[in-house]
Amino acid sequence: MQKIILLFLFIFIFHQAQAQQFKVQGLVTTNEPAQKATVSLLELKRTTITDSAGKFTLDKVKAGIYYLKVSMLGYRSLTVKLDLKKDTTLAQLKLESLDENLNEVVVTGTQKEVNRLESPVPVEIYTAKFFKKNPTPSIFDALQNVNGVRPQLNCNICNTGDIHINGLEGPYTMVLIDGMPIVSSLSTVYGLSGIPNALVERIEVVKGPASSLYGSEAVGGLINIITKKVQNAALFSADAMATGYGEYNADLGFKLNLNKKVSFLTGLNYFKFGNRVDHNHDGFTDVTLQDRISIFQKWNIDCKKNRLFSLAGRYLYEDRWGGEMNWNKSFRGGDQRYGESIYTRRFELIGNYQLPIEEKIFLAFSLTDHDQDSRYGTTSYIAQQKIAFGQLTWDKKIGINDLLIGTALRYTYYDDNTPATASKDLVNSPEKIFLPGIFIQDEIKVAKTHSILAGLRYDYNSVHGNIFTPRLAYKWSVNEKNIIRLNAGTGFRVVNIFTEDHAALTGAREVVISNELKPERTYNVNLNFLKKIYLKNGSFVGLDLSAFYTYFNNRIIGDFDTNPNEIRYDNLDGHAVSKGLTANVDVAFSSGLKITAGLTYQDVGFVEKGIKQQQILTEKFSGTWAISYKINQLNLGIDYTGNVYSPMRLPLLGDLDPRRPYSPTWSIQNIQLVYDGFKNIEIYGGVKNLLNFTPNKGTPFIIARANDPFDKNVKFNAGGQVIPTADNPYGLTFDPSYVYAPNQGIRGFLGVRLTIK
Known part of the structure; x- marks a missing residue:
């Protein structure tokens, strides 16, 4: 009871x-x-x-x-x-805004901090969160999911590459770090892969003319990598990832406050790939082996009246090689085993200081030192490049005029062991270029919804003389949900073949420069329409549409077709045009599902003697997407990312070359799961290249004459043309430039992130 x-x-x-x-x-x-x-x-x-x-x-x-x-x-x-x-x-x-990127503050379009919607120059923003949807060990790889921006591999053996914007090749793209032009020329080819994602706060992309503000290299557009602000960084962070291919990447970061006014952020990145893979069975490594370390430190000093003073430095060392599977460093530079071995040492210093006066005057400066020791088979390429850059800007508002006035000085020292730095009597003569310049920019609010931005830059190149690059932009804010922008300008570019075109160094082709190369001149126009749509169910749709047109005079073209044993460089006897349309769509549902998609159509070609030809390694259509959804009850996020490219013209070695002249339509797709149910810890993993696409499928071989990389058994006639033989029925020489997509097939990856605020 x-x-x-x-x-x-x-x-x-x-x-x-x-x-x-x-x-x-x-x-x-x-x-x-x-x-x-x-x-x-x-x-x-x-x-x-x-x-x-x-x-x-x-x-x-x-x-x-x-x-x-x-x-x-x-x-x-x-x-x-x-x-x-x-x-x-x-x-x-x-709550996070569904159109959070539209409300971001940007600096790239006008060199001023301004809300993206207020900028007369269209700027695309990609945050660190966006790049985490498809984790990669470097910025070069991460940009594969940005619409209209394509990382292009230029060599099957050493896997160097550049960044294309709207079909224009890498040298037409200026890459900035915190607004400083320190990734250029030599480092455009070899330095991009050494920028770790862990340092990135966001990336701002401007497609179209920017030369009047940033100088002569910003012809096709620019990419500004904004590093983390010290005050916003975590006390400690760590991110480690491994793939089924044997790639290992680790990022460490920590912040320290020395006192109330001085704090600094330190980042360390290490990447290692030492697995020799030859899935296409040509006797060569499919993927370059790499051993890379990057150390970054950024200081923030609080000055009186919240004036800015920041200083950052980075050191990079990389040892990369690709070649025959049985190559080792004892064969470096010899003709017994073919290998492409590149040692890179790079130092960067970046600073920005607001002067202690009432006016808003900023002094920005950067120093870079890039040393490279390379062997491409028996070809030796040893180069050193030093760049010093300083810029003084005055930000001033007078009535309806928002002025930016500045002066800049850039000094470039370049030396190598090629004819590029040899005088007529073959005496070594390093290239030393002074490039002083002044610029003025005025944004005028002519009405509440209309503004005009006019800019003019004058530079004096110590080799090529006077350079004028004007710029004009118009913005019409129809209402809060519809904005129209029109931008036009000119560009000017000086070319160094050996620092910008990897094909000039690798393989057995002879480089021929027919005449003294003249600088390129471009004329650009870009029309942009931005629309925001708020749906009744709480969802959001953002549309970003653009049309672009670039006209070239003196375009420098590498001719791979006239003589299969040569690459002939000369100014085009005609003109070149890059034109097209791009569309970006962002859809954010109130449920948490988010879709980002982009489509680009581009027609990039050149006209010579009335005949038009499509630019090599340039697709007509491309698309990207990222679909994300968070299952809150399971603390599980799902990301599905990918890209697709239409056929592009490929470099063949002659009429008998059996490889296809155009690539197929191809796509790289990835899926990722992220679990964040633990305090301060994220665990992520997934599969890259779900379709297992590799460029060797459907073609008899990728590297021409891989069995004879030093052309020891190739027969030539008196005119230097290859004679087909029983051993060489297609009349080919060794050439690794037939490349348009990564050689890595399907692979899994697993990683963990630790963040202590």
């Missing part, structure tokens, strides 16, 4: 506890208190609205486990798991 009474007493107490009612309250914010946000307890179908201070209260709620959902028009819904045992006050619930 006593046991029965105790049982009933227990049931009664338990029932009373369950019946007890509690109060749930909290604060909802965006960047400010969120008024009229909807707060719901899903299981109870109870709903309330936040007040003008962003606060809410739900009372008379029984104990239990619930999911509390917060939603507001224009913002991503937030769901929180709630185990209610007593009155609960939730910490600040911050």
